[in-house]
Amino acid sequence: MKNFFSPRPWRPVLAVTATISVCATSLAQLGPPPGPPGPPTAPAPVVNTIAGFGAPLPGLTRPQIEAFNAGLAEFVAVETPEGGLGPIFNGRSCVECHSAGAVGGASNVLVTRFGRTVDGQFDPLESQGGSLLQRFAINPQLRETIPHEANVIAQRQSTPLFGLGLIEAIPDSAILANALAVKADGVKGRAAIVTDITTGQPRVGRLGWKAQQATLLAFSADAYLNEMGITNRFFPKENAPNGNEELLARFKTTPDPEDEIDPATGKGDIDVAADFMRFLAPPPRATITPQAAAGESLFLQSGCAVCHTPALRTGPNPVAALDRKTVNLYSDLLLHDMGTLNDGIAQADAGTREMKTPPLWGLRASAPYLHDGRATTVDAAIRAHDGEGAPSRERYLRLPNALRQQLLAFLGTL
Secondary structure: OOOOOOOOOOOOOHHHHHHHHHHHHHHHHHOOOOOOOOOOOOOOOOOEEOOOOOOEOOOOOHHHHHHHHHHHHHHHOOOOHHHOOOOEEOOOOHHHOOOEEOOOOOOOOEEEEEEEEEOOEEEOOHHHOOOEEOOEEOOHHHOOOOOOOOOEEEEEEOOOOOOHHHHHOOOHHHHHHHHHOOOHHHOOOEOOEEEEOOOOEEEEOOEOOOOOEOOHHHHHHHHHHHHHOOOOOOOOOOOOHHHOHHHHHHHOOOOOOOOOOEOOOOEOHHHHHHHHHHOEOOOOOOOOOHHHHHHHHHHHHOOHHHOOOOOEEOOOOOOHHHOOOEEOOOOOOOEEEOOOOOOOOOEOOEOOOEEEOOOOOOHHHOOOEOOOOOEOOHHHHHHOOOHHHHHHHHHHHHOOHHHHHHHHHHHOOO
16 A cells, blocks of 8 residues: 655654544544454544653654654555455554554554464464464455464464664674573573564564564564565565465455555655654653652562663664664563463464563553463563563562562553
């Protein structure tokens, strides 16, 4: 789908709110796509905007602000089958799954992954459409189901995108050095080494629950194909429903790749969406009360910061707003064996028991918690930690209730 328009200057909160209002009106008017793939009324996603969330990075140039605004408009745009949506998909716009706190946030929308594990070996059942199940289709005949061979079924919720440009700009060497550092409690952690599809080069993965992508362009291209069914120059082949190529051929009507390059800008929609994520500011901190300040010390003493590293730093970058900046993300971006707190899915370089440490910044706007949204409170999320996270969990549980409340107050400022 192409959207050609004149970008406008950024106006904090108001610009985002105005764009969301237009998006909501458009969604309501369009109704469900042919099929119908979604709920009968196909309501517009509700964007719960929190002051300060969803702003562009400070210090951007005017062209970068324009790129951010163009990306924001693309992010809320509704895709159609005529523009390449489907034939199987999980959403019709990026904002459907990224709306908590502001456009680009997390959500409680869950996607399903499946596979088969036998004797410790995971099979994503790719020939049957795995490991990602697409929930919707442009025609009911295309709807996917979980194959009966699958003995692993997991759900994942969308991750927030705030500050991802800063995370992308952290040098691989910094993440690798952190992986080699000796850690307390027997915590290991390792860097995911993935092939960046946009360059063909090995890189340190850092995006997604399994650190399966290293760059925002790859992250965007992957999402356009696998979440919206829009092929692009990096993922030019359409997903066949449950691997049925004959069925795909019957309903496929648009030529690949569906994401076309705008000759005026040299960018496709995947590039424009990547610009939005790259220039999206990290979430602001809430007011730090004396109780929260005390809780920060407990966070460190309990060993939480062994994995939830408070800060990393970007390297030299041609974008001044990303150049050698402190990134207060509260994550080491490493894969850890999480014991029972895993999703059983092997993906990219991550094993079935491994999950990437999720950044904690923006935590107060990302409920429910954990990869599958099982925890409705931060307290419940901590109690569910296992594997390499078990020692810090046990220290948390041994704290008197008053001290636990201090630690939770600190987390509530992130």
